[in-house]
Amino acid sequence: MFPTILLTGCNGQLGFELTRSLSLHGNVVAMDRRQCDLSDAESVKRVVRTTRPDIIVNAGAYTAVDLAEKEIDLANAVNVVAPGILAEEAAALGALIVHYSTDYVFDGEKAGAYVESDIPNPLSAYGKSKLGGERLVEAATANHLIFRTSWVYGLHGGNFLKSIVRAAKVRQSLNVVSDQWGAPTPASLVADITAFAIARYLNRAEQQFVPGIYHLTALGGTNWCEYARLIVRYLADNGVPLALGPANIHAITAKEYGSPAPRPANSRLDTSKLRNAFGIAISQWHRDVERTLREFIDIAEFALVTDANRTSEDRK
DSSP: OOOEEEEEOTTSHHHHHHHHHGGGTSEEEEEOTTTSOTTOHHHHHHHHHHHOOSEEEEOOOOOOTTGGGTOHHHHHIIIIIHHHHHHHHHHHHTOEEEEEEEGGGSOSOOSSOBOTTSOOOOOSHHHHHHHHHHHHHHHHOSSEEEEEEOSEEOSSSOOHHHHHHHHHHHOSOEEEEOSOEEOOEEHHHHHHHHHHHHHHHHTTTTSOOOOEEEEOOOBSOEEHHHHHHHHHHHHHHTTOOOSOOGGGEEEEOHHHHTOSSOOOSBOOBOOHHHHHHHTOOOOBHHHHHHHHHHHHHHHHHHHHHHHHHHHHHHHO
């Protein structure tokens, strides 16, 4: 019998991928903001008590980092209170809860990659809200997985990769921050490893399953400026017409960019614990970016062919 998996935030870039990956392991009840408003505590309780899931996967979040400095109450309602309620309800049902957190729980001052045992020190209202959510989930139930990730992107939803692709088509020059470091991580990777971990949980009588906090990113690291240059270089090398070249992407500091909310200068997360616990391999960040860009190009080429065929049919 398939378990029931409640998925929140199904329309986000991670939720979109989770809807696909989780379907192999259970009956996925996928809900967006209209069906499960994470800012409304009573709505959250009602959804869980009606669904009675075996597993809760909370992909919903308040992610407007800069706006969170002004909307602290809303950020806390979604990122702190709601995960706490979901975890309490999971504990009452004997269910597993999977929750997602962020590199923003750290201040970015460490020289190397952060491990799970490093002491958090968030700089922003958003980071503080995500850390608050972590702590409520941990306090409510031992039966949890918390995945900290960073710099997430994909073909669905808004993200840095898609912003650079759009800009490269119309801009002849671009300034990009070069003193913040992290690992661009595909939403599909996060979703697939989540599904793998859930499979371990469902087969825990035969396979090792250790709950807790895990860092989940692609391997390696880069800065935003070099990331942008790789995107543009790959598109140009594969015949995509652009207004922007890699040489015209100029490095600036985070201070020069002037975001309202502070970001950690070092967002690199050590994934050794995850890889050892689940016996998995993770690819280098640039390989995943190139694969995603290849998919982007294929989709664009398909759209052009489809449009040409439609035009041809219209002329008949």
